[in-house]
Amino acid sequence: MYYLLGISITLAFLLIVNMTVAVAASLVWRAISGLVKNISVGTRAKIIFGLRTLPIVAALIFVLAFIVPAYLLHEPDDSGEIVSTKLALIAVLCATGVVIAVFRVFQTWLSTRQLMKNWLGDSTQINIAGVDLPIHRIAHKFPVLAVVGVFRPKIFVAEIVLATLADNELRAAIAHECGHLRAQDNFKRTVLRICRDLVILPVGKGLDLAWAQNAEVVADEFAANEGSHKAIDLASALVKITRIVPDGSTPSLPVGAYIITDREGDIASRVRRLLNFRYGSSQAIPRERRTLVLPPYAWSLGVALLLALHLTDQRLLLTTHKAIEHFVWIIQ
Secondary structure, eight states, X not given: XXXXXXHHHHHHHHHHHHHHHHHHHHHHHHHHTTTTTTSOXXXXXXXXHHHHHHHHHHHHHHIXXXXXXXXXXXXXXXXXXXXXXXXXXXXXXXXXXXXXXXXXXXXXXXXXXXHHHHHHHTOXXXXXXXXXXXXXXXXXXXXXXXXXXXXXXXXXXXXXHHHHSOHHXXXXXXHHHHHHHHHTHHHHHXXXXXXXXXXXXXXXXXXXXXXXXXXXXXXXXXXXXXXXXXXXXXXXXXXXXXXXXXXXXXXXXXXXXXXXXXXXXSHHHHHHHHHHHHHSSOSSOOOOOOOOOOOXXXXXXXXXXXXXXXXXXXXXXXXXXXXXXXXXXXXX
16 A cells, blocks of 8 residues: 555646646746747747646656655555545546557657658659758648658658749748758657646647747748748748648648648748848848757756755655645545
């Protein structure tokens, strides 16, 4: 019963903290979304991604740094406490969310792998002047121009897109996809999907949508900064591709970044933004300023030192254990 109680308490706090912070993050975004419109779109996308991943990060840190050590160090083996029905229900809900997240990631990996295998089997690798990456041409009724995959992503383009776009427009569109590659957006989409499944509650949809929209604009900016005429070329490519999208059709892609997904997307605002930077007050979209970013090992070392100091302070763990006892008593 000792270990079963400990696992149940750990899962319960993991779910409660995750859901609480997720709701708070959504409320924070609603409050600040209008205030951050004037900052760079790249910074805005990072803020949104941080808010979306904060709940599970905070929950894991809280559970691993406080709940688990407090329970192991201060909970007696013969406390006599049992796993109540309410505690078991909360723990099962958390475990269900974890199982769903793992299953969907595995399912997405299989679907993406199969899709890439099918597309590669029927594709022809082509070289485009001014583009260093290999491009795979496929026959598809939807005007596909997409980066598919996470760890070894590939760029696919439908024959109808090649026939529709001029060379300069095609290079600009591919530069947009390279922007997704540079930002590792497919990996971020997978992380966001995991965060969404672990929350259980349908919260954070506004953050997901806002991140997707900003990620497209970031990729547009990347392409626009590749040359003096790339902004207008990309705007033209977006308009042309939108016109050839079949009515009522949307692409089915497990992990990938399409240049557009349907006719109802936020294409008009993207085109206006690109045209504004080409014909407006500035001739190119300014790149973000470089900021001092500590390498990952520096952050890891800092966290390790803080945890070491925390674990040597028994008063904090004793307080945490008292909170655990109170929580178990409440839900009995």
